[in-house]
Amino acid sequence: MTVPAPREASPPSATPSSSAPPLLQADNLSTRYPVRRLLAERLARRPRRWVRAVDGVSFTLRRGEMLALVGESGCGKTSTAQTILRMVEAAGGTIRFEGADITTWSQRRLRPLRRRIQMIYQDPYESLDPRFRVRDTVEEPLRVHGIGQSRSERRHLVTAALERAGLAPAELYLDRYPHELSGGQRQRVAIAASLVLGPALLLADEPVSMLDVSVRAGVLALVDSLRQDGSLGILMITHDLSTAAHFADRIAVMYLGRIVEYGPARQVVRDPRHPYTRALLSVVPQRDPRAQAAPQILTGETPDPVDIPAGCRFRARCPIAEDRCATIDPQLAPAPAAEPVRGEPVRGEPAAGEPAAPADQDHLVACLLAGTPPAGV
Amino acid sequence: MTGTAPAVLEVADLHVWFRLPGGGELHAVQGVSFTLAAGERLGLVGESGSGKTTAILALMGLLPPTATVAGEVRIDGTNILAGGEDSVRPHRWTDLAMVFQGAMNALNPVRRVAAQIAEPIQLHGRASAAAARQRAGELLELVGIPAAAGQRYPHEFSGGMRQRAAIAMALACEPRVLLADEPTTALDVMVQAQILDLLTRLSAELGLALILVTHDLPLVAQACPRAAVMYAGQIVEAGPTDALYHATRHPYTRLLFAATPDLFGDDPVTSIPGIPPRLDRPVTGCSFQPRCDRAFEPCPVTAPRLREVTAGHVAACHLNDVPGVPGRPARPDAPAVPAPAVPVRDAPAVPAPAVPVRDAPGRGVPGQGIPAQGGPGQDAPAPAVPASPATDSDGRP
Numbered sequence: 001m002t003v004p005a006p007r008e009a010s011p012p013s014a015t016p017s018s019s020a021p022p023l024l025q026a027d028n029l030s031t032r033y034p035v036r037r038l039l040a041e042r043l044a045r046r047p048r049r050w051v052r053a054v055d056g057v058s059f060t061l062r063r064g065e066m067l068a069l070v071g072e073s074g075c076g077k078t079s080t081a082q083t084i085l086r087m088v089e090a091a092g093g094t095i096r097f098e099g100a101d102i103t104t105w106s107q108r109r110l111r112p113l114r115r116r117i118q119m120i121y122q123d124p125y126e127s128l129d130p131r132f133r134v135r136d137t138v139e140e141p142l143r144v145h146g147i148g149q150s151r152s153e154r155r156h157l158v159t160a161a162l163e164r165a166g167l168a169p170a171e172l173y174l175d176r177y178p179h180e181l182s183g184g185q186r187q188r189v190a191i192a193a194s195l196v197l198g199p200a201l202l203l204a205d206e207p208v209s210m211l212d213v214s215v216r217a218g219v220l221a222l223v224d225s226l227r228q229d230g231s232l233g234i235l236m237i238t239h240d241l242s243t244a245a246h247f248a249d250r251i252a253v254m255y256l257g258r259i260v261e262y263g264p265a266r267q268v269v270r271d272p273r274h275p276y277t278r279a280l281l282s283v284v285p286q287r288d289p290r291a292q293a294a295p296q297i298l299t300g301e302t303p304d305p306v307d308i309p310a311g312c313r314f315r316a317r318c319p320i321a322e323d324r325c326a327t328i329d330p331q332l333a334p335a336p337a338a339e340p341v342r343g344e345p346v347r348g349e350p351a352a353g354e355p356a357a358p359a360d361q362d363h364l365v366a367c368l369l370a371g372t373p374p375a376g377v
Numbered sequence: 378m379t380g381t382a383p384a385v386l387e388v389a390d391l392h393v394w395f396r397l398p399g400g401g402e403l404h405a406v407q408g409v410s411f412t413l414a415a416g417e418r419l420g421l422v423g424e425s426g427s428g429k430t431t432a433i434l435a436l437m438g439l440l441p442p443t444a445t446v447a448g449e450v451r452i453d454g455t456n457i458l459a460g461g462e463d464s465v466r467p468h469r470w471t472d473l474a475m476v477f478q479g480a481m482n483a484l485n486p487v488r489r490v491a492a493q494i495a496e497p498i499q500l501h502g503r504a505s506a507a508a509a510r511q512r513a514g515e516l517l518e519l520v521g522i523p524a525a526a527g528q529r530y531p532h533e534f535s536g537g538m539r540q541r542a543a544i545a546m547a548l549a550c551e552p553r554v555l556l557a558d559e560p561t562t563a564l565d566v567m568v569q570a571q572i573l574d575l576l577t578r579l580s581a582e583l584g585l586a587l588i589l590v591t592h593d594l595p596l597v598a599q600a601c602p603r604a605a606v607m608y609a610g611q612i613v614e615a616g617p618t619d620a621l622y623h624a625t626r627h628p629y630t631r632l633l634f635a636a637t638p639d640l641f642g643d644d645p646v647t648s649i650p651g652i653p654p655r656l657d658r659p660v661t662g663c664s665f666q667p668r669c670d671r672a673f674e675p676c677p678v679t680a681p682r683l684r685e686v687t688a689g690h691v692a693a694c695h696l697n698d699v700p701g702v703p704g705r706p707a708r709p710d711a712p713a714v715p716a717p718a719v720p721v722r723d724a725p726a727v728p729a730p731a732v733p734v735r736d737a738p739g740r741g742v743p744g745q746g747i748p749a750q751g752g753p754g755q756d757a758p759a760p761a762v763p764a765s766p767a768t769d770s771d772g773r774p
Contacts, residue, residue: 072565073536182652212424213592217636218648239565242595246638246646269640283570285595287639289618292599297570301535 021099023233024061024084024201029093030054030257031076031083035306051305053079055257056093058332059250063200064230066223068244068265069237071254072280074302077237080254081203084235085117086110098200115145118194120223122206124186128178135174138162138193145197157196165192166222184215191222202226204236208243220247241284245269253277256313257305262332263363273335273365276314278374312368320369332364336371382414384451385586386436386473386554391448393428393435403657405431407610408448413554415584418577420597420618422633423607426653429590430478432607433556437475438465452553470497474552478559480543484531490542491517491527498549516545520575537568541575548579554586555579561596573600594637598622606630609653609664612683616690626692628669663695671696 031054037046054076061067069077082088084095086102094103097113105113121127128137138158141147148154162170165188178186187207194202204223208216224247227234238244244251244265251268253261253276261274272278282296298317303309309316311326318325337360393406406428413419423429435446438458449456457468477483485493494513498504504512514524520541531539540560547555557576561569577600580587589601597604598618605615606629614627625631632649651668654660663669666676675681675695683693 072567184648213594213633214424214636214649216648217638217646220638220646221648240638241566242638242640245640246642280566281640283566284640285593285599287595287598287634287637287642288622289598290623291641295570295574297574298567299571301537301565301568 021096022060022062023065023098024235025059025094025096026080026084027058027094027096029057029080029083029095030091031079031088032091033088049306052257052308053305054083054090055305055308057254057257057259058093059252059259059262061201061233061235063233064227065250066227066234066236066248067250067252068248069235069252069254070239070241070244070280072239072302074256074305075254076257076305077254078205079257081119081205081235081237085119085203115141115147115197116199117201117203118197118199120187120191120194120202120204120207123210124183124190125178125210127190128186130178132177133174134162134167134176134178134181134189137178137189138196141193141197147197158192161192161196162189164195164226165189166218167192182215183211184219187211187219188222191219191226195226200232202232202234204234206238206240207236209238209240223247241269241281253280256302256308258313258366259332259364260314260366261364263335263360267360267363271363272374273363273370274314274367275318275320275369279319312366314367320372322369325368328368330366330368332366333370335360335363335365382417383453384412385415385453386413387449387451387454388412388432388436389449389451391432391435391450392446393431393440394445396443396445397657401657405444405610405656406435407656409607409610409612411605411612411615413586413588415553415586416580417603418580418587418589418601420601420604421588421590421607422592422594422597422604424592424653426656427607428610428656429607430558433475433558433588433590436556437469437473438462439469439475470501470547470552471550472552473554473556474547474550475556476540476543476547476558476560478562480546480560481536481539481563484539484542486531489528489530490534491524494527494542494546494549497546501550503550512549513545516548517542519548519579520545521571535568536564537571540564540568540572544572544575544579548583548585551583552585554588556588556590558590559592560589562591562593569596576600594633595639606633609660610656611664611693612691613665613694614690614692615683616687616692620687620690624687624690626686626690626697627665627694628671628696629665632668632670663693 030052032050032052035049035051037048057076057080059067069080071077079088083090086105086107090103094101096102097117102110102113132140135158138161139154142154142157148157158174159170162168162173167173167185167188173181173185173189178189181189207223208219211219220243223234223236226232236244236248248265250263251265252259253268253274255276261268261272261277268277269281272281279296279298282293286292296319300317303316311328312318312321312330315321315325389410391406391409392404395403395405397403409428409432411419421429421433431440434440435444436450440446446458448458450458452468452472457465484490491510491513494516495506495509498509498512499506503509514527517524517527522538522541522545526538531542534542544560560576561572564572573596576587576589579585589597591597601618603616604618604621605612606621606627607613608629614621614625614630621630622634625634632647635644635647636649638646649668654664654667660680662677662679663672663681666672669676673695679695681693681695681698683691684697686692686697
C-alpha cells in the first residue's frame, strides 16, 4: 500500500459566506493503477508496482465557482476528474459531494447523482454521435434518466438547454446532424446535452483545445457564464494557463499527482510561489512580443509516476532545491508573505510601510522555499 | 528584395487549386508571396482552412494529384516549380525539409530511432551505411538527444524526444529551409518551450531558414521576429511580429489577438463572429469583410490589395488607404500612428509585393521604427485616394 504521509485535512478555503457544505470537496484523494508484471516477475514474487496517478489531492469547489486544474500531461489532472466521477476507484481519501461522502457509494446508489455531475469532453468531433440529430443528442440524457413525462415536455427542456448553450433559436439546430455544424456549434451541442439534466457540477476536460482560435473565446465565455447564477460549479481541466488565468476563480497546479500550488487565479499567476509554477508561467507564450521575460526552461520531462522520488517530487528539476528538499515531502501550506515581487503589486497586498502581511490562508503552496523571491529578481 | 541578407527562399504569387470530386475547384492558396533569408524565422499563422499547410506542402511539392500549383518558388534564384515534380524532387529534403504535423507520432514503432534517421541519408546517396549511422548519431546530438539513445525504439522516447527525433530526421540532408507544421501542438507548454528553443538555436547555428506554421499567435509572437497572417488562402498582414501586435493594420489580426486569452491580460477575450468564406466559389470584395467589425463601402466590392503600410509591414485592408477613417484597425493601446502615410500605389496587376526581408534575427525589435514612419504632416499627400472607383453605397449586399 502506498499511503501518503498522514496530514491534516485540507484547510477550508477562506470564503466566509457559505454555511452550506461546499459542492465538491476532495480530501487527500489518491488513485493508483497497477503496473503489469511480466510472468517471470510474477513467478519471482516481485512486489506489484503502482502508478500513483493521484497522490494526495485536496481541493474545494463551491457553487458558482470555477476551479482550474492545470498541469502537464501525466500530472494526474484527468485521473483526478475520473476519480471524482467514480469512474476509477479511489485508493485513499474522500470525495464529498454536497457534504455527502460518496467515496464508497455503490454504482447503484450513485445513479441519481450521475445526472447532477456532468462532463464536457475535449473533442466535439468525437463526442457526438454522427447519426444523431441535435435533438436526439440533447434528448438522450433525459430518456436515460427518465426525465420528462411527455415528448413535448422533453422537447421544451431540449430547447431550453440549446438556447442556454448559445444555440438560439433552437429550432434552427434541432434537426441538424453534427456534420452540418461548425466545431464551436458542436461543442455547444455537447454542452447543451450536459446542461439538459440540470447538473450541479460540470467537469470540463480541455473544452476548447480542439476548436479554432476564433471560436474558443465564445465557448469559454459560455462555460464561464453557466456558473454566474450560482447554480453550478465547474471543474475545468486544462493545460492552458492563459485560459485558466482568464476564466477560473481558482487555479490548482498539479505536478506528479499532487497539487503543488492552489489559490485565487490572479494570485497564482501574478505571485507564483512554487518554483514549478514559476517556471511554467515563464514559458507560456504571451501575445505581446515584448512581454516575455527570460523563459525558465526546465530540462527533462515529468518523471515516471511509478518511481516518485522521496522528499519533494519536483526536487530533481527544481532550480532552487536545497538538501532538505531530498528528505521532506512538502505539504500544501499557506504561502508565507514574500518580499514584494517585481512588477504589479498583488491585489490585497499591504502598502509599503505596513507590517508584513501574515501568511496568505487562501494561497497554498507545497514548497519549503515558498517564501523565496523568484530567481533573477 | 532587400539589402540585408540574400534570400534563400522566395515565394512569389503562389496559388493552389484543388479539383473537387463533384466538379469545380477550390482555390486554397490565393497568391501568397514572401521571402526568407538564411537564419531567419517566419511564423505563418492562420486558422484551420486558411491555407497555411497547403502553401508549405506546395513548396515541398507534396500535394496530391488533384492539386494544381502556380507561381514561383525560388531557392537561391532557381524556380523549383518550373518543371513540375521532376524539378522539385532534387530540392526536396536537400534544400527544403519539413517536419510534418504529428511527425513525432509517425516514427516506425518497430525500428530503432537511429536507423530511421540513417535510412534517408543512405537513400539520398549521401553516405555509406556506416557513415549514415555515424551521421544519425551526430544529428541526434544536434537536437539534444544522446547518440546512444538512438538505439532505442520510439515508444521508449517521451513526446518531446520523439519530436526532437523528427526534427533530426528532417535535418538529415542538411536542408537550408525547414518548414515546421504545428511542431508543438501536441506538446506540453514546458516541452513546447524546449522545442522552440531548439528550433531557434538550430536556425541560428546552422543558418537555417525556418517557417513555423501554427494557429497559435502568441507562440509566433514569442518565437519568430516576423510573421504572416493568413485568412482564406491569402496573406492579409505580414511584418515584424512586434508591429503586428503594437501597430496592427488588419482587423483580422487584431480580432485574432483579441480572441486569445493572455496570461496577464485583463481585457475580455472575444470570439470572431461568422465563419471563413467558402473557397470553392469566387469571393467578391474583401474575404474577411462579412466578419469584419470595421467594414465600410469598398469592402464588399473591391478586394483590398496587399501593400506596404510601413517599411517591412504589409496589410490588405481598405482602412489603410483612407486617411481619417475612424476606427483604423490599430490596437487602442498602440502608439498613435497617424493614418497611413504611404500613398496608395495604384499599381497595375502586379503580384502582391513579397514581404521584404528586413529583420534578420538578432537585429533586435524593429517595431520602434513604425510610429516614426508617418509623421502627422504626411497625412496630406494621400488625400483620400479612393480605394476603388466603385465605392458607392450600392455596393452593400
